Amino acid sequence: MEQAVQVKELRPPITHIGVIGWVKNNLFNGVFNSILTIVTLFLLWKVVPPFFRWALIDSAWHTTGQACRQAAGACWSIISMNYRFILFGFYPYEEQWRPLLAMLILFGLLFYSRDRSHWKKPLAYAWIIGLFTMGLLMKGGIFGLSSVESTQWGGLPLTLLLAVFGLTAAYPLGVILALGRRSQMHGVKALCILYIELIRGVPLISLLFMSSIIFPLFLPEGVTFNKILRAQVAIILFTSAYIAEVVRGGLQGMSRGQYEAAESIGLNYYLTMRLVILPQALKIVIPPTVSQLISAFKDTSLVVIIALFDLLKTTQSVLSNPEWMGFSREAYVFVAILYFLGCFSMSNYSRKLEKELSRGD
Amino acid sequence: MKVFKCFTMVLMLLAAGSMSVAGTLDEVRARGVVVVGVNPGVAGFSMPDEKGVWKGLDVDTAKAIAAAVFGDVNKVKYVALTAVQRLPALQSKEIDVLCRNTTITLTRETVSGLNFVHVNYYDGQGFLIPKKLKVKSAKQLKGATVCTLPGTTTEMNAADYFRKNKIGWKPVVIENPAELNKAFFAGRCDVLTSDASQLAAIRSIAPNPDDYTVLPEIISKEPLAPVVRHGDDQWYDIVNWTVMALIEAEELGITSANVDEMLKSTDPQIQRFLGVTPGYGKALGLDEKWAYNIIKQVGNYGEIFERNVGPKTPLKLERGLNDLWTRGGLMYSFPFR
Numbered sequence: 001m002e003q004a005v006q007v008k009e010l011r012p013p014i015t016h017i018g019v020i021g022w023v024k025n026n027l028f029n030g031v032f033n034s035i036l037t038i039v040t041l042f043l044l045w046k047v048v049p050p051f052f053r054w055a056l057i058d059s060a061w062h063t064t065g066q067a068c069r070q071a072a073g074a075c076w077s078i079i080s081m082n083y084r085f086i087l088f089g090f091y092p093y094e095e096q097w098r099p100l101l102a103m104l105i106l107f108g109l110l111f112y113s114r115d116r117s118h119w120k121k122p123l124a125y126a127w128i129i130g131l132f133t134m135g136l137l138m139k140g141g142i143f144g145l146s147s148v149e150s151t152q153w154g155g156l157p158l159t160l161l162l163a164v165f166g167l168t169a170a171y172p173l174g175v176i177l178a179l180g181r182r183s184q185m186h187g188v189k190a191l192c193i194l195y196i197e198l199i200r201g202v203p204l205i206s207l208l209f210m211s212s213i214i215f216p217l218f219l220p221e222g223v224t225f226n227k228i229l230r231a232q233v234a235i236i237l238f239t240s241a242y243i244a245e246v247v248r249g250g251l252q253g254m255s256r257g258q259y260e261a262a263e264s265i266g267l268n269y270y271l272t273m274r275l276v277i278l279p280q281a282l283k284i285v286i287p288p289t290v291s292q293l294i295s296a297f298k299d300t301s302l303v304v305i306i307a308l309f310d311l312l313k314t315t316q317s318v319l320s321n322p323e324w325m326g327f328s329r330e331a332y333v334f335v336a337i338l339y340f341l342g343c344f345s346m347s348n349y350s351r352k353l354e355k356e357l358s359r360g361d
Numbered sequence: 362m363k364v365f366k367c368f369t370m371v372l373m374l375l376a377a378g379s380m381s382v383a384g385t386l387d388e389v390r391a392r393g394v395v396v397v398g399v400n401p402g403v404a405g406f407s408m409p410d411e412k413g414v415w416k417g418l419d420v421d422t423a424k425a426i427a428a429a430v431f432g433d434v435n436k437v438k439y440v441a442l443t444a445v446q447r448l449p450a451l452q453s454k455e456i457d458v459l460c461r462n463t464t465i466t467l468t469r470e471t472v473s474g475l476n477f478v479h480v481n482y483y484d485g486q487g488f489l490i491p492k493k494l495k496v497k498s499a500k501q502l503k504g505a506t507v508c509t510l511p512g513t514t515t516e517m518n519a520a521d522y523f524r525k526n527k528i529g530w531k532p533v534v535i536e537n538p539a540e541l542n543k544a545f546f547a548g549r550c551d552v553l554t555s556d557a558s559q560l561a562a563i564r565s566i567a568p569n570p571d572d573y574t575v576l577p578e579i580i581s582k583e584p585l586a587p588v589v590r591h592g593d594d595q596w597y598d599i600v601n602w603t604v605m606a607l608i609e610a611e612e613l614g615i616t617s618a619n620v621d622e623m624l625k626s627t628d629p630q631i632q633r634f635l636g637v638t639p640g641y642g643k644a645l646g647l648d649e650k651w652a653y654n655i656i657k658q659v660g661n662y663g664e665i666f667e668r669n670v671g672p673k674t675p676l677k678l679e680r681g682l683n684d685l686w687t688r689g690g691l692m693y694s695f696p697f698r
Contacts, residue, residue, distance in 0.1 A: 323675060
């Protein structure tokens, strides 16, 4: 028994384990790293407490603009007093449950579609029914819902509308353009190159301007196109050109052997692409595609310049009200959080998708 | 692609498309609303409140047009337009009338093919300065640093003014209005120049508004008026005389509060104006009650001014040039005869 006492395990010195050990190994292993740690801590100490003080302690949460000017900290009242205009724009005040419900349906569908095991026929039907219901809710005019013109749509629903439809329409269009650019048929190839290069050669702003200012002047008198539709088409045209180049990169990454293998078992062009080439090529280009989609999502805020009241414009509109002038920090922080949630969930999902798809490799 | 097709179809259905060669009034009546172009956000002139309802002097002018045509101020569809969009929108018939603080100029009337009606606000460019500078007139601004927005007529007007008066100045050009205001209050420049109607709003958000004052000089003429297209004289008359009616009502002492009593007035001028004695409505192609509806539902020009930009609002503007001609202003309605 005495033996057992003698071989009692010696614990490593306290400086090498536990919290202290971790800190020493990771934050203070060497002069340079120690200095970096101290400087970082100092900066955090300088920045974080004042920020919390500004954002949470000294802040005003639900007051008038006048009372807000007395507060030392953030004026979140600009959000709490105006959130319905920021989120829904000109949609009639009493009817704002409709865009809210439409957005919830959209979120529900998007969330359900996350899981690839749900990608079956019923999901497609669910989307069609869901989109139809959303359109009905937004537009109204039947079932006792009062009619709301699309000129009154604004805020977050408009941003989501432009983003979701812009992206879902641009993606297939981009794939087709990429295939067209690599086509053996010279006419198709030339057309696709012309399209891609023309669109990529101009900034999105100029496309939006053309669609909203120059385009109507060429229409026959009295014929006007919906402003949102015009912006939507411009965004789709623009994004698809970029997607096309990303997808083309993936197509070029495919080895010649893949094409030959498909030919050797007698697949025609369509089947080769659908069953062999595209599934592999599109998987390779998930990261650049998603970054393209994320930037397109943020680009929807450019519709500000054609006076569509998207999320950013409704916020700016509140800021130009004398009562709320000058609280731009708070307002932009709020909008930034909303955009971040959108972008972050996109990139998060793409990582999940990548992981799932590469399981077979 | 299914999704896309479905979506385009829905949007196509929403896309307004009506072909006709009738006059604007008939089109407006058939449609049931007046489509008015407004500014996306200028405090006091046209901007949405927290419920998304348009408010402002230009918005009230639009409402007056709807009241004249339909007898209902709610029959307006507002289309927010940027400075570059506004004239093409009118030319391409996207809107029936533009009430968007637009300055009357020669080229806009001729080259752009537009007609301006009677002025609904006389604006002009002015200077905002801190009182501690002890400057009483813009002529004393020698060597001053002046904050201004780039690429606007404001910048050019200031340059013209200082050159004409041989005063040296240093422009500080800042792109964003909010940043411009902050720079001025932080003392980065001595003077801030902008339209006089805006200076009051900027002053009201100063840390201490009493430390600042607006100089008496107005260095540019900015008569702002609603605009219609060339070539439809009946519609021009309606919009023009709607603005006139707002001014005439103030001159006659008719307000939204007393308009019903005024119907019993024995003054032949008031009787004709309110349509008790018919004639003017028919002449314009409108209901005889058109002026009554405007005043009852919107109020006269004085009421509109007080409600949107007057001393009790954050803008705290004096009537000044926008007072009636009888009180030394420029608001002068042509005779209702």
